Amino acid sequence: MGGKRGKKGGRGGGGGRERQNWQQVARENAKFENYYNEQGFIPEEEREAFWEAIRRDLPNSFRFTGSRGHALAVQEKLKDFYVPEITSIKYEGNFVEPPRPVPWYPDQLAWSMTTPKQVVRRFAPFASFQKFLVAETEVGNISRQEVVSMIPPLLLDVKPGMTVLDMCAAPGSKSAQLMEMIHSGEEESMAQVSEKVADGTASAEPMGPEGLSDDGRTTGLLIANDADYKRAHMLIHQMKRLSSPNLIVTNHDATMFPSIRLPSEPSIGKPPKNRYLKFDRILADVPCTGDGTARKNWGVWKDWNANNALGLYATQVRILVRALQMLKVGGRVVYSTCSMNPIENEAVIASALERCGSANVKILDCSNELPGLKRASGLRTWKVMDREGRMYDTWKEVEERKEREGINGLGRVAEGMFPPSEDLPLERCIRIYPHMQDTGGFFITVLEKLSEIRAKPEDSSKVIPKASIAALTEELDFKQKNGDGQPLAKIDALDDLVAPGQDAQVEAEKNASVAQATHQLPYSATDQTSPAKRDAESLEDELPAKRTKLEDGSEVVLGDRPVHAPAPVAESDNAETTDATPAPTESAQPAPAEAQAQQPPQKRKNGQPIEEPFKYLDVNQEELDPIYEFYEISKRFPRDRFMVRNAEAIPARTIYYTSSLARDILSANEKQGMKFVHCGVKMFVRQDVQRPDVCRWRIQTDGLRILQPWLGPARAITLTKKETLRRLLVEMFPKVDGNSWTELGEIGERVRDIPMGCSILHIRPDAGESFHERITLPLWRSLHSVNLMLPKEDRRAMLQRLFNDDTPLVNTTQKRQAQSSTPVTPATEAVNGEETPAETEEDAIKRENLALGEDEQEQMDTRETYTKAGDEEDRFNTTV
Numbered sequence: 001m002g003g004k005r006g007k008k009g010g011r012g013g014g015g016g017r018e019r020q021n022w023q024q025v026a027r028e029n030a031k032f033e034n035y036y037n038e039q040g041f042i043p044e045e046e047r048e049a050f051w052e053a054i055r056r057d058l059p060n061s062f063r064f065t066g067s068r069g070h071a072l073a074v075q076e077k078l079k080d081f082y083v084p085e086i087t088s089i090k091y092e093g094n095f096v097e098p099p100r101p102v103p104w105y106p107d108q109l110a111w112s113m114t115t116p117k118q119v120v121r122r123f124a125p126f127a128s129f130q131k132f133l134v135a136e137t138e139v140g141n142i143s144r145q146e147v148v149s150m151i152p153p154l155l156l157d158v159k160p161g162m163t164v165l166d167m168c169a170a171p172g173s174k175s176a177q178l179m180e181m182i183h184s185g186e187e188e189s190m191a192q193v194s195e196k197v198a199d200g201t202a203s204a205e206p207m208g209p210e211g212l213s214d215d216g217r218t219t220g221l222l223i224a225n226d227a228d229y230k231r232a233h234m235l236i237h238q239m240k241r242l243s244s245p246n247l248i249v250t251n252h253d254a255t256m257f258p259s260i261r262l263p264s265e266p267s268i269g270k271p272p273k274n275r276y277l278k279f280d281r282i283l284a285d286v287p288c289t290g291d292g293t294a295r296k297n298w299g300v301w302k303d304w305n306a307n308n309a310l311g312l313y314a315t316q317v318r319i320l321v322r323a324l325q326m327l328k329v330g331g332r333v334v335y336s337t338c339s340m341n342p343i344e345n346e347a348v349i350a351s352a353l354e355r356c357g358s359a360n361v362k363i364l365d366c367s368n369e370l371p372g373l374k375r376a377s378g379l380r381t382w383k384v385m386d387r388e389g390r391m392y393d394t395w396k397e398v399e400e401r402k403e404r405e406g407i408n409g410l411g412r413v414a415e416g417m418f419p420p421s422e423d424l425p426l427e428r429c430i431r432i433y434p435h436m437q438d439t440g441g442f443f444i445t446v447l448e449k450l451s452e453i454r455a456k457p458e459d460s461s462k463v464i465p466k467a468s469i470a471a472l473t474e475e476l477d478f479k480q481k482n483g484d485g486q487p488l489a490k491i492d493a494l495d496d497l498v499a500p501g502q503d504a505q506v507e508a509e510k511n512a513s514v515a516q517a518t519h520q521l522p523y524s525a526t527d528q529t530s531p532a533k534r535d536a537e538s539l540e541d542e543l544p545a546k547r548t549k550l551e552d553g554s555e556v557v558l559g560d561r562p563v564h565a566p567a568p569v570a571e572s573d574n575a576e577t578t579d580a581t582p583a584p585t586e587s588a589q590p591a592p593a594e595a596q597a598q599q600p601p602q603k604r605k606n607g608q609p610i611e612e613p614f615k616y617l618d619v620n621q622e623e624l625d626p627i628y629e630f631y632e633i634s635k636r637f638p639r640d641r642f643m644v645r646n647a648e649a650i651p652a653r654t655i656y657y658t659s660s661l662a663r664d665i666l667s668a669n670e671k672q673g674m675k676f677v678h679c680g681v682k683m684f685v686r687q688d689v690q691r692p693d694v695c696r697w698r699i700q701t702d703g704l705r706i707l708q709p710w711l712g713p714a715r716a717i718t719l720t721k722k723e724t725l726r727r728l729l730v731e732m733f734p735k736v737d738g739n740s741w742t743e744l745g746e747i748g749e750r751v752r753d754i755p756m757g758c759s760i761l762h763i764r765p766d767a768g769e770s771f772h773e774r775i776t777l778p779l780w781r782s783l784h785s786v787n788l789m790l791p792k793e794d795r796r797a798m799l800q801r802l803f804n805d806d807t808p809l810v811n812t813t814q815k816r817q818a819q820s821s822t823p824v825t826p827a828t829e830a831v832n833g834e835e836t837p838a839e840t841e842e843d844a845i846k847r848e849n850l851a852l853g854e855d856e857q858e859q860m861d862t863r864e865t866y867t868k869a870g871d872e873e874d875r876f877n878t879t880v
């Protein structure tokens, strides 16, 4: 695909400055239009509507996120307040169309709106609605997501307790949906179990309904993966908002995603047998050309050509084959793209089934699922277009041309791109076209694994080979002479042509070991191109000159270098690949990666830092004792899942909590070459308090959801009135000393008397109050004041949602500091029975502000990083 695409292939192209001129872009591309018209995918009578829809701007759509209860509470505000206000607006004589729920999305949690920008700008109710959307999006209660992109997770049918893999997950909209499904029903079941524990009717063993049997907590796991390191970090920021201890983020090439070890089961008298994780559900939302995103993506109109799909097909098939290998028998894979091109869709399904054996995998008929979703059947026939735009009905025709004229202009056409000779029910694949329900274009197929698979190797004789260096050089010369050379957009494109440096060598070794563990060949040992190097394929189109500069400033002369370094580990190219658990033999051990992981920390390829290790605290770690005591945490709450991010396993600044399966995986795969980049929810953060009676660890909001049912009453404060909550939201550090506590309404007395330190605020609205959300938040009681431990944007969003209030936040301590021009008289204060010179009020305020402010700032900084990364990386224009 053209040089505008992201490095590892997101979807579609376009972005940056040019995206601002989207309205001026001519929404025309003869090749694109001919390709779809000539093949007749869209029935003649719908064709006009199809092209008319695809040229229109895409409606805005969004989804309410988080637990169902919370999502419904936020959605209620839209339904009960904003929609009625908007519906009353008239524009040019007609009532304005309000946002509408997406008919097939459960519980009306997804909405779409077509309101033109000029209407939004002109009418006040829209301005306030817009504010609501922005505020809730900022804090993660609403996620902007394209309607069609919401389909794959729904069809994956994830239940709590399942192990799920999202192979190409960044930026993470679908991962967020999957995560919510894994946690579905968790709040209710945790509350039920803790009630039983409280009234003494609980069994000694962990209890709870199916999938939630960890005392009401889900036993499921989501592994969200992306090959692009930067995008994997966008994914982390997106997912952090869901605060799930059941999430691991990895950074692997999905075509050779490593097998994940599970702890060995004890076996007496025999060597322990290696066990590997298999998944109940896998989403393969693969990189694609994204021509279904033409309604929001200028790059499609500008750059569409048939060669783009030819370049992605091999990667897409490999990802799907690997997904099927890692799936449990009886499990489901959903394969999806936002492309309408059969080369990336039905051809990929047919090729993967051919490699895995069609008797082992079933294409599921989903016609009864998601009633209300308009869809077209998958294709049974299509033609293949080569790089020069010539159409072929059969592979034989391609071979004949190759015989006659050589490979020039064919691109990387493969036999598998043609309709299969086997009678596969490809009509069960799902196609969504833009005109059907005013969305983007999309493709989804649901596959079920019927039996174990031994995947056939790729047959390189059925693919038009890459042009040789000599041929490329000739072609470049030709292009240059004819003046159509373009600047080289991707220096990575040269990866295939230069000798790998030291970093590349290390990476290759790692890949080789991973490949060994998964019985997959490393890219360097095959004649295929890795997706990371996919751009090399477009060399045929793009290389402008024979001499160019690499990032380090060195110059490369094409044709002077060996194409590949020798493969570090060479399993036979023709070896069968299998998903069977590797035998515990020497060769199955990923030795090179292990050796590599033992070496001193170093930077990974492209300067990516090596991740800090994930280390679990010993259950007897004494730092946990005061925490359990101070917060009266039930002994039932597991002590063996607390994790830190340092090699010494010392609780230094943050203690994370993870699910037990996540812990088993992180521990069993330590130093095995797995690239884990995120896991764990921040549960306790060290607070520098000097007093011996105050716990030095405060509970972090992220972890409170899981911990809350297990906390005793010692640190609990219950708030019932809206007005009290409003005060705590607007005012930071309200004073509680002197008589000030009286201003805090029903919580005043409790707040006055509660000893200093982190406490837990349970918001439980009285029956008569106009809001019903039950929320629990950490509250810090300091010397003279209290403070909700909530980032400012969360405060603002809550004020907007619950009170329709955009009053600016007040920082009382800053105000006081500004007012006091003379120092406050020093006083003495009894601390723990001892007379110690007390600090001035000003000092105390400064100190507490520093401690609290730093932590709050930290949270807010996280959000800022996300926004920046989001802007930067949005060039992918994925269907999110």
Ligand SMILES: C[S@@+](CC[C@H](N)C(=O)[O-])C[C@H]1O[C@@H](n2cnc3c(N)ncnc32)[C@H](O)[C@@H]1O
Binding pocket: 008, 009, 010, 011, 149, 167, 168, 169, 170, 171, 172, 173, 174, 175, 225, 226, 227, 228, 231, 252, 253, 254, 255, 285, 286, 287, 288, 315, 531, 532, 878, 879, 880
């Ligand atoms: C279509 S986007 C995924 C969108 C995502 N599922 C969502 O809903 O937010 C494709 C992603 O695949 C990643 N990718 C490309 N090649 C890959 C590979 N070989 N292995 C894993 N991820 C890959 C890209 O970095 C990109 O983030």
